[in-house]
Amino acid sequence: MNPYTIFSEIIAGTAPSSMVYEDPEVVAFMDIRPVTPGHLLVIPRVPARSLAELDPALGGKLFQVGQRLAAALRESEVNCDGVNFFLADGVTAGQEVFHVHLHVIPRTPGDGFGLRARATSPQRADLDYLAGSIRGALQRNPGIS
Known part of the structure; x- marks a missing residue:
């Protein structure tokens, strides 16, 4: 699969962005279609099409940076009362x-x-059934990330 996206150009500095944060692993910039003022995107520099392809440590880093940005949003002129994190995985x-x-x-x-x-x-029995199914998948595939 082609790893190219507009995010690749933003990381390379060949597409315009309003950068807020950069480190060797992660960048964060203003979303060009914000749902609220101050809406940010945090992305890994190394492309991963899905969570299944994302290194778990790098996934943790996305949320660590997100947490710092949430605090910065509250202290900035955005002056928000709360913050939502959202990550869509798949069409x-x-x-x-x-x-x-x-x-x-x-x-x-x-x-x-x-x-x-x-x-x-749902009924507790239905919740227990699905919990057992998910536990089984974890046990069968310890490398699930």
């Missing part, structure tokens, strides 16, 4: 750019952003 989950990226979305009262879900209340 069905809403992923559009196939280079893993963590959205850091500042929240203020009445900002109009929200997640809509149809919540259910």
Whole structure:
């Protein structure tokens, strides 16, 4: 699969971006289609199309940087009251750019952003059944990341 995305150009410095953070492993920049003012993207420099391809340590680094950025958003002129992290993994989950990226979305009262879900209340037996299935997958595949 072709690892090229617009994020590759941003990392290389050949596409415009409003960079907020850079280190040897991760960069963060303003989203060009923000859902709220101050919306940031945190991406690894090494492309990974999905979470399955992402080194777990690098995944942890994305969230560590996201946590720092969340604190910075609160202290900046964005002055948000809360922050959502969002990461879409796969087409069905809403992923559009196939280079893993963590959205850091500042929240203020009445900002109009929200997640809509149809919540259910499954029976405990159904929850236990699925928990057992997931535990089994972890045991069969200790390298699942």
